[in-house]
Amino acid sequence: MSPFYNCFVRLVIVIIAIQSLSVAKAQQSALQGNLNFYGEISLFKALDSLRTTGIPLAYSFNKLTNQSLDLEKGMTVKEFLSKLSEELIADITYNGNQIIISPHTPKNYTIHGVVRNVESGEHIIGATLQVGDGSTGTTTNGYGYFSITLKEGDYKVLLSHLNFQEKEITVALYRNLFIEASLSSKVTELDEVVVSSLANNRNLTENIPSIDRISISEADGQIPYFLGEVDIIQNALLKPGIRAIGEDASGIHVRGGNVDQNLTLLDEATIYNPNHFYGLISVFNPEAVNNVRIMKGFMPPSYGGRTSSVIEVRQKEGNANKTHFSGGIGVLSARALLEGPIHKGKSSYLISGRQSLLNLSIDDFASTSVRRNRIRFQDLNIKLNFKYSQASTYYLSGYIGNDRNIVGLNSTRNWGNRMLNFRWNYLFSPKLFSNFNVFVSEYNYRIESTDVPGAFVGRSKIADYSAKVNFTLVPNPNNEITFGIGTIYHRLLPGIREPLDQNSNTNRVELENEQGFESAAHISHETSLDKWSFHYGVRLSSLHTIGPGSVFEYRDGIPSADSAIIDTTRFQSTELIYRDANLEPRLSVNYRLNEKTSIKTSFTRTAQYIHLISNTISPAPTDIWKLSNRYIPPTVSNQFTLGLYKNLKNNTWELSSEIYYKDIENNIQYQNGADLIFNQNIETEIILSEARAYGLELYAKKKIGRLQGWISYTLSRAESRINEFENTDFVLENHDKTHDFSTSWSIRLSNRWSTSANFVYNSGIPVTLPTDKYVFENNLVPHFQFRNNGRLPDYHRLDLSIKWEGQNFKKSGKRRKNQDYWIFTIYNAYARQNAYSYFFRESPTDPGIGQVVKYSIFGTIIPALTYNFRF
Amino acid sequence: MKRLKYLALLFLFGCEEVVIVDLPSEQNLIVVEGWLSDSLGNQPIRLTRSNSFDAENPIEPIIDAQVLVQSRIGELFSYSHSKSGYYHAETPFRGEEGREYRMLALIDTIEIRSEWDRMPNKIIISGIQSFSFQENDPNNSDQQITIYYPKVTAIDPLGTRNFYRWIFFKNTEILNDIEPITIQNDRLFDGNIIPNDFQGFQYEAGEIMTVQLQSISQASHDYLSLLRSQLTTLGTAGGTTPAIVEGNVRNLEDPTNQILGYFGTIAISQDSVLAE
Known part of the structure; x- marks a missing residue:
């Protein structure tokens, strides 16, 4: 291009710019001029008068509607045009030097904002907003935000939530609005029966089938269990499809999946071992928890990494208005929580701790010091949140938990999780919500043995470092698009064992660390069309493991034994060792048959790149995790669900029936007698299997009234077969339970007394029974020819509790600032000796004769008393 | 750890x-x-022969088999039935360090044979001492009693994989009710003193504490490890899943026909001390 041509183009641009500026300047001065008319005048006459003064107006009387105007004296042309626009008489468009006046067409505007608890200022998750007659509406998302786009107009919006009093607000929607709405907690009255007919039908409308929710503040979230402890995992076990092997819940199985196939999140950070006290209670201090969601069927594409379920626990935010102190003490633990505003209404803090008390009891029962077994645990939860602006809120949450077990005279074990999570919620626009999240999560195990001469310290660790961002775009009430990316850097230290001090006669042994990036990108679209609504999307997940590390080459490529290793490939730091990727489509369809009934179906494919290595019946704190590699490919599951959901009696009753079928590829099992302790070649001990699970779940919940509770029944089967034996029959999994019934009810007897009861009944789990006995070195040995060829006896148990609340109201009728209550519980009320397992041993009285011994963990009634307070 | 879970809960509420x-x-x-x-x-x-687990009669001995032990260098040792299924070498002999041995038997028409097992090197116990600690008397919690246990000194050879088994005797009686099979692998103490702080094997003052340190092969260790898991942890929540304890003896005509048990070699070192 020649220099002359360049100069010419620039000159033309400058001339056009000068021309435009001068036109704009002339138009500006015309608009600032006063009208030459005022008082009552018709629209058409006013426009004609203006045009005669030289204002470049364009309009058509055929399209505009003539009407009478009342104009003040001295009004400028600009003010006159603004009045036409604001009073929706006409729309004004500036096009070059021309002002186009056209008939008003209604526009879409967006209401967005948050719904808060008026007392604490905390965001309310899952609050419903219904517009007008209720045909349009939305709910607040997992962070308490909502966005809804409507045509301009005046609206009445009904805000509701099961735990809060309904509230109607009036909205004049003629521009985009930010609303910060507040709801007051419901005061449960004895005779309360009136409920909104539309407010609580979320189970019919939402697009995530097979979801269980536990709200700690609701009656059904407060059910006490073993030793009077309120526990969310024990609570979840009463819901359909969620099971533990035995009395404890150290590993839960969701719809036939393995214990490592549940993604447990605390404020979005992964928790690898959610148990205290060997699984009798979970690490989630009920004092600090707000609510729990368990997704066991459909998983939205923003979730992944585990093949069976997502257990999403959210901590409370902390009261932004008032300082409160609450807590409780029971047989098992004592807990306390302090929360309050840092800057009233804008920022808050929460700090909560829990300490076990039971360690003393175990000491007293221990028969010898060698067997003495002392265990205790602690939790510390913190949360801070800062509302920086209307569009921007920051959260910081943290957790440290620890179990300490002193065994015998010289051995101490510690294990626990800790996490720190930073979250930033930012509204880019009324329709675009974003969530930025970074977290560090660790699980540590440490053992110290002072036994000489082999005193040692052993350690293992899992550390996750994660960053992710999610966006939600809500263009209109019928469409919502969610997309985002994220990665987790996993660093696994499977084990180090080293001398305790210089005098220790033991060697340092260290297994090779593993590190890798588990990444994902996802997009999904939720849309509703008349009676149909769809939630579909895709997640692209991947794993990249990197050096330093070694990969063993086995004879014939099969990791059959250590002796089959023919070569070792060593990888340098950051060098790519292994990669894999999976496309995970997700689809959920909801068809509303009528106001009370809906049918939902879904398909979910998920891939899991990290595996728990454990061949015990239930997981132990010593268990390690391992990333997928050449010999342990990712576990992939496909799940189909079909369900019918129905609400009765003004949504007082919520009923659902759902069938599911799940197949799991590359399910991990172990060789006979697998040696998993400090084994560098763990792949030689692993067998890949194909698993499948299917079942029917029935659920009925009464959620309103003096009497509240639910009934749950599951008919299911979980089975697997080794990949190498494709033509063989499937064998029952250890956690299969054919029939599983549970029910939980609570009733408010008076303003101060209430009582609750849980009852569970299920088929015994499969057990491997011996065919023969033989003697080896005078030991009677049971011989097991066939796996899982019998079942334990059926399990059933009844728990009862009664709650007595202190006076909540003063004589003046005002609510007391201090509140307290006592709970008396009876676990295993009719002292059923449920079989936890069978032992097979030699009779102590008849040598050489075999005996089957039923072992029950709880063989008696276990009463407990807890005291709780808040002020 | 996994057994301790059972212990902890049993002390609280458990019952059998x-x-x-x-x-x-x-x-x-x-x-x-x-x-x-x-x-x-x-x-x-x-x-x-094994019999039904719930059979009221004890297991049956096989009394009419032909039994031989063979070494890799061609030695053959003939056996004859003694009693209760026990067969003894017709001429006493000892296993030689580093030499491989196997067992052959003909039972009715079934021919069975074990894998070769190499006699390990003997590890010498260079010393034994008596240790003690105090604890509450289980019969009278107001009183303390002194518990004795032995501890030996033996050095594991550096640079070779070694596997051990411990046997304890109280006076002349074998003491195995605490732990029927006590085995070790030198992966964690190669070249060091073999750790043996077995406080669970308890003695009273005046009793003779005899400790046997047996060197065993890796195959024997693996077999005993599997056998131990099936004897001690089954039925506990942290226990391994029940499994066939596969040994090293095969049916030569039909390898799918399972033979249970094991034939292996052990190099024994032994020492005693008075509990005091």
Whole structure:
């Protein structure tokens, strides 16, 4: 291009710019001029008068509607045009030097904002907003935000939530609005029966089938269990499809999946071992928890990494208005929580701790010091949140938990999780919500043995470092698009064992660390069309493991034994060792048959790149995790669900029936007698299997009234077969339970007394029974020819509790600032000796004769008393 | 750790009850039990048949088998039945360090044979001492009693994989009710003193504490490890899942026909001390 041509183009641009500026300047001065008319005048006459003064107006009387105007004296042309626009008489468009006046067409505007608890200022998750007659509406998302786009107009919006009093607000929607709405907690009255007919039908409308929710503040979230402890995992076990092997819940199985196939999140950070006290209670201090969601069927594409379920626990935010102190003490633990505003209404803090008390009891029962077994645990939860602006809120949450077990005279074990999570919620626009999240999560195990001469310290660790961002775009009430990316850097230290001090006669042994990036990108679209609504999307997940590390080459490529290793490939730091990727489509369809009934179906494919290595019946704190590699490919599951959901009696009753079928590829099992302790070649001990699970779940919940509770029944089967034996029959999994019934009810007897009861009944789990006995070195040995060829006896148990609340109201009728209550519980009320397992041993009285011994963990009634307070 | 879970809960509330369960039909499998030691002796081997787990009669001995032990260099040692399924070498002999041995037997028309097992090197116990600690008397919690336990000094050879088994005797009686099988692998203490702080094997003052340190092969260690898991942790939540304890003896005509038990070699080192 020649220099002359360049100069010419620039000159033309400058001339056009000068021309435009001068036109704009002339138009500006015309608009600032006063009208030459005022008082009552018709629209058409006013426009004609203006045009005669030289204002470049364009309009058509055929399209505009003539009407009478009342104009003040001295009004400028600009003010006159603004009045036409604001009073929706006409729309004004500036096009070059021309002002186009056209008939008003209604526009879409967006209401967005948050719904808060008026007392604490905390965001309310899952609050419903219904517009007008209720045909349009939305709910607040997992962070308490909502966005809804409507045509301009005046609206009445009904805000509701099961735990809060309904509230109607009036909205004049003629521009985009930010609303910060507040709801007051419901005061449960004895005779309360009136409920909104539309407010609580979320189970019919939402697009995530097979979801269980536990709200700690609701009656059904407060059910006490073993030793009077309120526990969310024990609570979840009463819901359909969620099971533990035995009395404890150290590993839960969701719809036939393995214990490592549940993604447990605390404020979005992964928790690898959610148990205290060997699984009798979970690490989630009920004092600090707000609510729990368990997704066991459909998983939205923003979730992944585990093949069976997502257990999403959210901590409370902390009261932004008032300082409160609450807590409780029971047989098992004592807990306390302090929360309050840092800057009233804008920022808050929460700090909560829990300490076990039971360690003393175990000491007293221990028969010898060698067997003495002392265990205790602690939790510390913190949360801070800062509302920086209307569009921007920051959260910081943290957790440290620890179990300490002193065994015998010289051995101490510690294990626990800790996490720190930073979250930033930012509204880019009324329709675009974003969530930025970074977290560090660790699980540590440490053992110290002072036994000489082999005193040692052993350690293992899992550390996750994660960053992710999610966006939600809500263009209109019928469409919502969610997309985002994220990665987790996993660093696994499977084990180090080293001398305790210089005098220790033991060697340092260290297994090779593993590190890798588990990444994902996802997009999904939720849309509703008349009676149909769809939630579909895709997640692209991947794993990249990197050096330093070694990969063993086995004879014939099969990791059959250590002796089959023919070569070792060593990888340098950051060098790519292994990669894999999976496309995970997700689809959920909801068809509303009528106001009370809906049918939902879904398909979910998920891939899991990290595996728990454990061949015990239930997981132990010593268990390690391992990333997928050449010999342990990712576990992939496909799940189909079909369900019918129905609400009765003004949504007082919520009923659902759902069938599911799940197949799991590359399910991990172990060789006979697998040696998993400090084994560098763990792949030689692993067998890949194909698993499948299917079942029917029935659920009925009464959620309103003096009497509240639910009934749950599951008919299911979980089975697997080794990949190498494709033509063989499937064998029952250890956690299969054919029939599983549970029910939980609570009733408010008076303003101060209430009582609750849980009852569970299920088929015994499969057990491997011996065919023969033989003697080896005078030991009677049971011989097991066939796996899982019998079942334990059926399990059933009844728990009862009664709650007595202190006076909540003063004589003046005002609510007391201090509140307290006592709970008396009876676990295993009719002292059923449920079989936890069978032992097979030699009779102590008849040598050489075999005996089957039923072992029950709880063989008696276990009463407990807890005291709780808040002020 | 995993057994301790059971202990912890048992102390709290647990209970046990003998029950009658409908068990699957018996397999009647041949069982071999034999350890060839480096001490001169008739090196007993026992042959029995398994029977139904709930059978009221004890297991049946096999009394009319032909039994041989063979070494890799061609030695053959003939055995004859003694009693209760025990077969003894007709001429006493000892296993030689570094030499491989196997067992052969003909039972009715079934020919069975074990894998070769190499006699390990003997590890010498260079010293033994008596240790003690105090604890509450289980019969009278107001009183303290002194518990004795032995501790030996033995050095694991550096640079080779070694596997050990410990046997404890109280006076002349074997003491194995605490832990029927106590085995070790030198992966964690290669070249160091072999850790043996076994406070669970408890003695009273005046008793003779005898400790046997047996060197065993890796295959024997693996077998005993699997056997131990099936004897001690089954039925606990942290226990391993029940499994067939596969040994090293095969049916030569039909390898799918399971033979239970094990024939292996052990090099024994022993020492005693008075509990005081």
